[in-house]
Amino acid sequence: MDSSLMTREKKEKRTDLPELSISSIEGPVVMRIAPGPSGPLHLGHSRVAVLNDEYVRRYEGRLINRFEDTNPEKIDPDAYRMIPEDLDWLGVEIHDTIIQSDRFERYYEVIRQLTGMGHAYVCICDSDDWRNAKSACECCPCRDQPVEVQLERLDRLMSSHYAAGKAAAVIKTAIDHPNPALRDFIALRQVDHPHPRTGDRYNIYPMMNLSVAIDDHDLGLTHVLRGKDHLNNTFRQEYIYDYLGWRKPTFMHYGLVSIPDTVLKTSVIGRGIKEGQFTGWDDVRTGTLRALARRGIKPEAIRRFWMDVGIKQVDVQVSWDNLFAMNRDIIDSQAQRYFFVPNPVAVDVCFDGEAESHCPLHPDRPELGQRKHSFSGDFQVHICPDDMQELQDRGMIRLKGLCNISHGEICRHAGDDMGVTRQGVKVIQWAPPGSIPAEVLMPDGGLVKGLVEPVSAAAGDMVQFERFGFVRLEQVDTRVRAVYAHR
Template sequence: MSDDRTEALIRKYALQNAVFFKGTANSKAVVGKVLSENPELRSKAGELTPLIESITADVNKMSLEEQTKMLSDIDPSLMVKEKKERIYLLPELRNAVDGKVVMRIAPGPSGPLHIGHTRVSILNDEYVKRYNGKLIIRYEDTNPEKIDPDAYRMISEDLDWLGVKIHESITQSDRFEIYYEITRELIDKGHAYVCTCKGDDWREMKEDEKECPCRSLPINVQLERYDKLLNGEYGEGDAVAVVKTELDHPNPAIRDFVALRVVDHPHPKTGDRYRAYPMMNLSVAIDDHLLGVTHVIRGKDHLNNTLRQEYIFNYFGWKKPEYYHYGLVNIPDAVLKTSLIKESIRSGEYSGWDDVRTGTVRAIERRGIRPEAVRRYWVESGIKSVDIQFSWDNLYGMNRDIIDDISNRYFFVADPVKYNIEGVETIDGHAPLHPDHPERGSRNYRLSGKKTVSISSEDSKVFAEHKLIRLKDLCNLEYGTPAKFAGNDLSLLKKGAKAVQWVGKNGIKTELYMPDGSIIHGMAEDAILKESKDTVQFERVGFVRIEAKKDNGIRAIFTHR
């Protein structure tokens, strides 16, 4: 290979590396690309290194705009970054038979789902799809005081957006008679009792490994008490049905646990029909058996619940599911608690369940996070028992991999400041809709007549201080009132001039909603009104989702950088 061809090859890959990494090429990476394309140069690698370092240094002196233009002139195909996809697979389930796997998700309908809830939903969905199984949603609505009647619908909508396929839906408030019947059987077999002790006294006796006076009463007395419990003859706190375990169990939390309690609060679905409400460990064990659940995936905060539920399985000789308990996850920088969000909506602080300050699935969808990114995040996290810290940056990175290629680019200026331009009749410019997809075309600019542009207030301060500025993809300006056309020489950037976003006199008023609840008021270029996709990138600002679009303005939701 001739020296000229070698230098051209090095420059090509130095430019490519610079464009991919914000204007700064790495000479070692360039060496690898050069030797990969021309293995015959490997014997001369020692001689080539100084030349590669020299050419890379020259390329790094150029502005990103110059690098991009030169690389595009050499070979536009080099502008497309190759993506190496890593494939993550969840581990095989124990004793899983294709077509026979039955799993469940069990949300409490107190509100819509949030990002934490998506973990169990997606993991169960992934396994059911792998094994051609069945996924059941069970609405655990046995705490009437915390139920939001709209939550049943909202949760279903959230799961649809996530791509979680539900094969059967049941609601626990429709199944009270089933729980009552099986509790009666437990009492009749001597595995449960009705306790009328004060709650604190009962708990203290358990701590001391002693049985309460009610525990050993004859079964016929227990059944009489049970009928009174179901008939509403006990008030709240006066009586509970309890499942027996070992009172000397080394874990005090496993010793005798409550199966039914009295609740006087009306239920949104059943009203005052029932007063004896099943506790989670009773209803879950019964449902998992009757629904034929084969595998259960949930957080390790349910380890004690699993041990409690196994008692019910053992008392009836039921086959137990295979249990998996993944580690806990701490999700920072997000409001997740349903009661707090509900109160903020009620007070008018939040606009609704999709307020961008929350971590609800609806807020994530509104911001332009794709369900595929959420799914990838949890699949890569897996079902290991180690606790993890949720990383929004990692989720954003996964989302960026999805939306970067489809998001066209547009200019946006915050808090705009207008400048008239003199010194030239007409100014023409163009910028690609997407740097990796020249086939999509360009945004073409022509300023003539009264030439007016707007730049951000921050850039206006820089302009006033340094007296020179470059309007990206258009021209250079000299500070003044009006500003003066200063040519189109890109070398101005080497001298420290800043390239800035701008919009013409037809700029569109834009409200940009940020994750902290603030709103940035600005202008976007008018070409965005013709954009067919809802996700775009405001150059040097970040990705946004266009939520509303009118001739007189747009509303955009910030996604991430």
């Protein structure tokens, strides 16, 4: 038996998410993620995906991906393709996919049913008046019309008799509910905007509280896990469950996520791409999963990160440090080491002899072999400006894996005694003759140019540029292009 299914002892450390309440459900656990197809997924979205996925795996249940595309004005048609790609990259296993724009008839059926039961009405008041009445706990004139009138109006609404914005189907809750957010809510309205999937076949669209309640019920969801920004939506949706006598899933709400130092908002990124400020959905200045993937952040690190954060209702601020630490832990043993010299300056070294440098491709894995460079007589290497300064100040520096060089009137090979490092001589990376032009794309969008020794890793690999940071190689041929991940 899976030990995680056993009730934990009081003093036992929690290493996992808390248990789901499964005593009251009959079949398997069914959960869902419900992205709006307005763009690709970003780091914030990945939390709900990972957590749902983890639960479904643990209980051997099913995970449904539901595209919530009931607002035709906010849809990017590419998102229907990009989101599954992103989920796949994250390692989230989807057992079923449904699209809300396939289900308009069902939503119409339910709103008609609710109207017939007297739980919904069609309001044809000015929307401001309706809202103002609500905030004063008062009904608008439409609310108390008899059911026959409401059904008639619903027919008219459905046949576009009213102009968009002039009428809406409204779910009754309690007009004097103490929480103003819960007094009557719009369920259905007309939107005159072509839908990328259904064109102009439908122009009556459900609001999310209607479609979500219906779908969650129809799909047999047992648990709904989402952000607590949906708390009031849950309360609204529960009215629909209650009116129709539906059994409710267990609702769980985790705290809000704030992610510093990055652009997350899909609409902002989309606009930025159109206007040329961003290079695309994978622009490293954004927090999309595509951007993180490009930087070499592994999906396993993201998963570990969200598991560590858990499902508490406290708001959290994402710590890039923590995420990077988890990523470093994953990639460190795989990443080959290379010398990259940013903003290189040449150093001519006076030498009459022969030497060969030896640096391991990975310091902890000698079996991977070494990078070797041979020297005979005078030679030239490149080092970065800070190290040049150090060489001048101290008069000596050690080229890692090769030799020491001294700085006087001219620079000289100064032997291979490693003991000098104990006297504080710095050990630096250097670019041998035959190095390749390289540029590293930094998280702020800037480019660091330099030289890198010949690289035997391939595009797509993570490598560590020693004393610079971990990068993901994007191009390796006559030049090297890489994207900075973290230190």
